[in-house]
Amino acid sequence: MPHILIDETRCKGCGLCTIACPKKLVSLSDTPNSLGVAMAVFSGPEKCTGCSLCAEMCPDVAISVFKE
Numbered sequence: 696m697p698h699i700l701i702d703e704t705r706c707k708g709c710g711l712c713t714i715a716c717p718k719k720l721v722s723l724s725d726t727p728n729s730l731g732v733a734m735a736v737f738s739g740p741e742k743c744t745g746c747s748l749c750a751e752m753c754p755d756v757a758i759s760v761f762k763e
């Protein structure tokens with residue numbers, strides 16, 4: 696099943712990926728992580744197509760896409 700992983704050490708919480716996902720599967724966390732960043736959160740693989748638009752939009756190369 697296609698899904699993504701977001702690297703906590705790279706994400707700066709800019710939110711560009713949340714706009715990029717056509718399925719609205721990425722949002723920003725309500726609470727900061729251990730680095731003080733309200734980072735991007737993937738809301739589940741059920742609707743993910745593996746299109747990679749979120750990863751292509753990320754300026755910090757924080758998103759890895761797995762197509763299977």
Ligand code: SF4
Pocket residue numbers: 698699715716717718719720721742743744745746747748749750760
């Ligand atoms: S790979 Fe595509 S469908 Fe999946 S989270 Fe990223 S933008 Fe959304």
Ligand code: SF4
Pocket residue numbers: 701705706707708709710711712713734735752753754755756757758
């Ligand atoms: S685009 Fe990248 S750095 Fe910005 S919130 Fe999304 S994963 Fe984090």
